[in-house]
Amino acid sequence: MKKKLLSLCLGSMLMGSLLVGCGGDTESEATESPETAAGEEQISIDIFQGKVEFRDQFIELARQYEEENPNVSINFAAVGGGSDYFTSLRSRFSAGDEPEIFSLAGPSELADYQQYLADVSDTKAASLALEGTLDGITTEEGVFGLPFNLEGYGLIYNKRIFEEAGINAEEILTFEDLEAAVQVIDEQKEELDIDAVFALAGSELWVTGNHLANVYIAPEFDNDVLQAYESGSLEFEKNDELQRMVDLQSNYSVQPVLSVDYSQQVERYFSLERVAMIQQGNWIYPSVNEMDPDFAQNGIGILPIPMEGYEGHLPVGVPNYWVVNNNKDPEVVQASKDFLDWLYTSDIGKEAVLTQLNFIPAYEGFDETKIADPLSQAIYEYTTEGNTIGWVFMGYPNPWGDILGANIQEYIAEQISWDQVIDNSVNEWESMRE
Numbered sequence: 001m002k003k004k005l006l007s008l009c010l011g012s013m014l015m016g017s018l019l020v021g022c023g024g025d026t027e028s029e030a031t032e033s034p035e036t037a038a039g040e041e042q043i044s045i046d047i048f049q050g051k052v053e054f055r056d057q058f059i060e061l062a063r064q065y066e067e068e069n070p071n072v073s074i075n076f077a078a079v080g081g082g083s084d085y086f087t088s089l090r091s092r093f094s095a096g097d098e099p100e101i102f103s104l105a106g107p108s109e110l111a112d113y114q115q116y117l118a119d120v121s122d123t124k125a126a127s128l129a130l131e132g133t134l135d136g137i138t139t140e141e142g143v144f145g146l147p148f149n150l151e152g153y154g155l156i157y158n159k160r161i162f163e164e165a166g167i168n169a170e171e172i173l174t175f176e177d178l179e180a181a182v183q184v185i186d187e188q189k190e191e192l193d194i195d196a197v198f199a200l201a202g203s204e205l206w207v208t209g210n211h212l213a214n215v216y217i218a219p220e221f222d223n224d225v226l227q228a229y230e231s232g233s234l235e236f237e238k239n240d241e242l243q244r245m246v247d248l249q250s251n252y253s254v255q256p257v258l259s260v261d262y263s264q265q266v267e268r269y270f271s272l273e274r275v276a277m278i279q280q281g282n283w284i285y286p287s288v289n290e291m292d293p294d295f296a297q298n299g300i301g302i303l304p305i306p307m308e309g310y311e312g313h314l315p316v317g318v319p320n321y322w323v324v325n326n327n328k329d330p331e332v333v334q335a336s337k338d339f340l341d342w343l344y345t346s347d348i349g350k351e352a353v354l355t356q357l358n359f360i361p362a363y364e365g366f367d368e369t370k371i372a373d374p375l376s377q378a379i380y381e382y383t384t385e386g387n388t389i390g391w392v393f394m395g396y397p398n399p400w401g402d403i404l405g406a407n408i409q410e411y412i413a414e415q416i417s418w419d420q421v422i423d424n425s426v427n428e429w430e431s432m433r434e
Contacts, residue, residue: 043335044073048092049103049320050085051148052078053283057356061349065342072335086399100328100336103320104145106136106394107229117144118326118333125344128363136225136394137321145321146340149359152316152379152388153211153281155303161185161192161276172303173311175244182252185276197276199269200249202257202412208246209405212279214315214393215305216242223390225317230395232433239422241307249279250412257412267291279305282375283319285358289373302378310389314382317391318362397432400425 047062055078062074077099079085086109089102093116104110110117119142120126126134126143137145155178162169165185172178185197201207216238221227250257254269266284269275271291278284282302289296304314324336343349344363353359354370360380361368371377382388393401407421416424 041331042071042073043332044075045101045332045336045339046075046077046099047101048077048079048089048099049101049322050079051103051283051320053286054357057286057352057358061343061352061356064348064352065339068342069338072339074339098325098327100325100332101322101340102325103148104137104323105320106225108395108398110137110139110144112398113323114139114141114144116325116327118324118337119143120146120324120337120340123337124341125363128345128365130362130364133318133362136318137323145323146344147318147362148320148322149318149353149357150316150362150379150383151281151283151319151360152302152314152382153279154305154314155277156270156280156284156375157277157301157303158270158273158275159299159301161194161273164188164192165276169301169303173306174308175241175248175306178303178306179248182248186252192276194276195269195274196254197252198249198254199260199265199275199278200253200257201260201262201265201278202250202253202409203259203261205402205405205409207262207279207405208408209403210393210396210401211281211315212245212305213242213401213404214391215245215307215310215389218315218390218392219307219310221390221392221395223388223392225390225392225395228392228395232430234426234429236422236426238307239418243418245305246408246412258409271295277303282358282360282373282379285373285375297374300374302375304382304387307389313387313389314379315391316379316383316388317394319391397429400429400432403428 055076059076062076066072066074079088085103092098098116104113121143123146125146129147133147133150134143134145137143157169159169165188167181167184172181182197185192189196217228217234217236220235220237221231254260254275260269265278266280266287270278270284271288273295285296288300302314304312307313322340324333324340326333328336344353344361345365350361350366351370353361354366355372358372358376360371360376360383368380371380404421404425407416407424410416411418411421
């Protein structure tokens with residue numbers, strides 16, 4: 001039943017910023033490998049991907065794998081910020097510095113890199129992937145990636161601030177409900193000792209151009225990333241609802257909005273309890289937990305971004321896929337597959353996925369009761385109940401989400417009108433599909 005529900009809510013999507021990657025803009029390397037057993041050929045695996053939130057945890061996990069496999073050394077690098085990662089990936093390939101394992105976000109990125117990728121349909125992990133989660137990385141030629149995990153996003157809120165302001169989060173379903181709650185909190189800023197209601201990361205193109213816009217574009221494509229990927233046009237039927245949410249967040253945000261980046265949003269404002277809400281996903285949990293474990297575990301919740309006809313629904317999907325570079329020696333390709341299999345099918349790997357990486361598993365064989373953090377627990381419940389919205393932003397023309405995000409930045413800066421935002425974005429979509 002859970003597989004069926006996941007299939008329904010994920011459809012034939014999927015994907016990442018990201019996706020777009022989510023996170024800061026720093027690059028980090030790991031790890032020093034243990035001594036190689038005598039007579040064994042040393043294999044080095046460079047892993048490059050776009051999410052910095054679990055960097056330290058992944059480095060520790062890689063060290064555990066090296067202890068079990070002394071002939072393998074793993075070097076881990078992460079570049080956050082969505083387009084920054086993809087630009088860095090292109091640069092590495094252009095320079096001939098190709099990683100053994102890297103991440104891709106969905107159909108558009110798969111089309112750019114499929115010639116470099118190994119078919120991973122022979123892995124145990126692929127056979128255990130939940131129904132629907134491989135669709136965005138599969139072609140007639142094979143399966144070319146393995147899902148990181150499931151993620152969801154919405155409005156993450158401070159429970160204490162809501163309680164002290166007299167706001168019941170469970171009663172917020174419509175935009176009007178949210179707007180009223182925002183105004184109540186804003187009127188009590190001094191008593192609540194906060195800087196603003198929101199911290200909108202306006203300097204990050206993916207926050208508005210990919211994640212926020214996705215909520216209002218997904219129904220146009222039946223929540224199906226492949227429909228979006230194959231569509232030559234965009235109606236943007238719910239753009240007025242998107243405008244209301246942009247206005248609400250930017251007008252009640254810490255200022256100047258366009259100077260706020262992801263790390264400031266999560267660490268400076270939300271983790272230090274200087275704002276009541278931020279638009280983000282469960283991937284922020286490790287950062288919040290590092291700064292204040294008690295607040296992370298007991299003080300935060302998640303609200304759906306309200307949209308007419310989809311009240312009480314969260315966007316849930318696969319953020320990124322691990323892919324294996326087929327331009328390497330056969331033994332290196334196999335070693336890379338073996339590591340990914342270990343990560344998602346071994347007892348040590350599965351435990352770490354749940355309790356160290358804080359992932360919502362995208363595979364069978366996991367004990368969902370061990371999902372470690374409250375945000376992931378809530379998202380898993382929305383998923384199993386079928387109350388989800390698809391991640392069609394993975395099917396945008398690449399890099400259309402950044403173009404939309406840049407147009408929204410100009411709108412926030414009062415340099416263009418909202419009609420210009422929509423006209424520019426629709427024209428760009430059609431032009432990029434030609």
